[in-house]
Every structure is written in C-alpha cells, then in structure tokens.
Amino acid sequence: MSLKQQITEDMKAAMRAGDARLRDAIRLLQAAIKQREVDERRELDDAAVVAAIEKMLKQRRDSIVQYEAAHRQDLADAEKYEMEVLQSYMPQALSDNEVECAVAEAISAVGAKGQQDMGRVMALLKPRLSGRADMSKVSALVKIRLAL
Numbered sequence: 001m002s003l004k005q006q007i008t009e010d011m012k013a014a015m016r017a018g019d020a021r022l023r024d025a026i027r028l029l030q031a032a033i034k035q036r037e038v039d040e041r042r043e044l045d046d047a048a049v050v051a052a053i054e055k056m057l058k059q060r061r062d063s064i065v066q067y068e069a070a071h072r073q074d075l076a077d078a079e080k081y082e083m084e085v086l087q088s089y090m091p092q093a094l095s096d097n098e099v100e101c102a103v104a105e106a107i108s109a110v111g112a113k114g115q116q117d118m119g120r121v122m123a124l125l126k127p128r129l130s131g132r133a134d135m136s137k138v139s140a141l142v143k144i145r146l147a148l
Contacts, residue, residue, distance in 0.1 A: 025085040050131035
C-alpha cells in the first residue's frame with residue numbers, strides 16, 4: 001500500500017472513530033499533498049509525499065518556537081500533536097552512527113577533498129537520507145568532515 005493510500009485509510013478510520021483532532025491533522029496533510037499535486041501537475045509518489053511531510057514538520061517546528069515565545073501554549077500543543085501525526089508517516093529514522101557511515105561513504109565515493117566538494121557530497125546523500133535523517137544535521141556533519 002502506498003503512503004497516500006495509507007493516509008486515506010487512516011483518515012477513514014479517524015472519521016469512523018469520531019476522532020476530530022486526528023481527522024483534522026490528516027486533512028491538513030491531504031490538503032498539502034493535493035496542493036503539491038496540482039502545482040506540479042502529477043501524481044506524487046512516496047518519496048514526494050515524504051518530502052511534503054518533511055516540509056510540514058519543519059513548519060510545525062518553527063510555529064512551536066513562535067507560539068512558545070508568545071506564551072501561547074495552547075497553540076504550541078496543537079502544533080505538537082500535528083507533528084506527532086505527521087511523524088507517524090515518516091520512514092524509520094537512521095541512527096547517528098548510520099548517518100556518519102553514509103557520510104563517510106559518500107565522501108569517499110565522490111573523492112571529496114575540501115569544502116568545494118560539499119555540493120557533490122550532499123547531492124549524493126540527499127536521495128539516500130531524505131526523510132530518514134535531519135538534512136541540516138547531515139549538512140553540518142559533512143561540513144565538519146570536509147574541514148578536517
């Protein structure tokens with residue numbers, strides 16, 4: 001079953017159970033996926049759906065910081081719940097050790113010698129690690145490894 005189908009089935013289950021919070025969170029996800037399909041004029045595959053979820057997770061993280069700074073814990077809690085729901089559709093995250101191994105492999109595969117090769121290393125890592133690791137942390141790790 002594709003990720004989109006799983007999301008649809010979960011929506012139906014939430015509606016049957018009368019879980020309005022879960023239903024609303026999944027509707028937001030479905031709306032984001034549909035908007036992206038309309039914008040790109042194509043049916044999204046699982047990788048594109050994961051990319052859309054990553055974008056939504058980043059938006060939620062930013063919103064939580066803003067709401068907590070404004071002392072609006074009620075809104076921050078709602079965003080945290082949506083993050084939990086979105087996170088449930090993400091692939092299993094890689095451990096720090098697995099990420100470090102992937103970075104080391106990519107650096108040796110590209111033959112990177114310094115900072116100027118960072119783009120090539122990241123181009124190799126992004127399809128492999130997208131959705132399974134925080135790419136900003138991966139980028140920082142690559143930068144550190146290339147600086148040595």
